[in-house]
Amino acid sequence: MKKIAGIILIGFTATALSFAQEVVKLSIDDAVDYAIKNSRTLKSKDIDLELKERASKNAWNVFLPSVTASGTMKRASEISPQYAAAGLNDYPDEESRWDVIGALSASWNFTPAYIAQIKISKAQYEAGKISWEQNLRETTTNIKKMYYGLILQQESLKIKKTSLENTRQRMNQAATNFKNGSIPELQYLKAQVDYENSKPEVDTAEQSLNQQIDLFEFMIGMPVGTPIELTSTIEPLYIDVTAEELLEKYSDNDLQIQALEKNKLAAKLGISASDLATWIPTLSLSYGWQPMYVNGSTMGLPANAKAFGFASDVGSDEKWYNSGSLSLTLAWNITNMLPWSSNRQKVKDYKQQLVQLDLSLETLKENQKVQVRKAVDTLNQAREQIDSxxxxxxxxxxxxxxxxxxxxxxxxxxxxxxxxxxxxxxxxLGLVNQKFQYISALMDLENTLNTNLTK
Structure with missing residues (x-):
């Protein structure tokens, strides 16, 4: 019995804690800040930007030399020609079967194409920053729209509940009047029908609001089901602007246009890198140091082994000598010069990309004019509707x-x-909806022009 009582007590305690969950009050700025810190989408974009930033910062590593070190121990399984020529049928001992070889090599290549590649990495990082900023602005705009949309739904639900309460009061008044004999039963029944017909509409609106709140919490990265209270209101800040004035002042701020310009720069640098890799030779420097410890006869060893500085007594049975070398090479890749080679085809691809980017840029600028004019018209119309x-x-x-x-x-x-x-x-509802339309159009306009027009 004590165990059962303890389980029941724990259940009641958990229930009490769940009911006592604190309501989170969110202004629109709080919601945006929370989304910036916790949004999974933005965190993923942060990682993408970090990858591009690291690639840009370390793009110079193409100039690092390639250095390798190795060590080899070699055991001969059969008699070597040197021993056989000396008339020996076998090695005198196990140690004579072993040779030790060490190697240290370094090579360094240079081509002017590396410089263009570094610039490409930096251009891609700059484009990544613009893409990140664009995603941040779009996310902020979407969060604000959802926030105001929730307020609009709350206002709609509030009006429906007020109407339902009025209908209930009229039903109660009709019931009293019917008992007093002042109205017929049919009028009382109609009042009941009005009330019962209004209840499902309110329940549906409340369910829809709760579902949108769950979606909003998911979007900003908040645990779904957290009780929240929206503290901001739909009260627009009015601006007096013309489309021509805005386009003249802010048209170049468009993040999409800036991103396309960075992509054009990257394509041009890609052409330069391919051309430099094709027509300019690659300089290659390499140095190898290979000391060898050889047991046995000196026959078969280089005549200048002692000149390398590692041979001790050339006439002895144990020797150190170095077979390393230093080389300097200029190399042209002839295949890259062929018109149908992959390198020259890549140049053609870059040039076609430039044509596409120019078309996209032209289309984007024309579309920007359309969107700005549309937004300004919507603002003016919504403001007139709000007053009316x-x-x-x-x-x-x-x-x-x-x-x-x-x-x-x-x-x-x-x-x-x-x-x-x-x-x-x-x-x-019409008044609140027009206020929402004004705020939504203003946010779209600010997003298009990448500026804040209400400060």
């Missing part, structure tokens, strides 16, 4: 209040009351 709908909400609220008083006095039909209430709800 704000006045409409005031009028609708006044009409609804008057209709409610008339309904209570029995001088207005229930259908008229529902119509005025629906008009009020539509006016409120």
């Amino acid at each position: 709908m704000a006045r409409n909400v005031t009028l609708a609220q006044k009409a609804y209040d008057m209709t409610v008083r008339s309904y209570r006095n029995g001088t207005t039909e229930r259908l008229d009351l529902r119509d005025t209430e629906s008009s009020l709800d539509q006016a409120k």
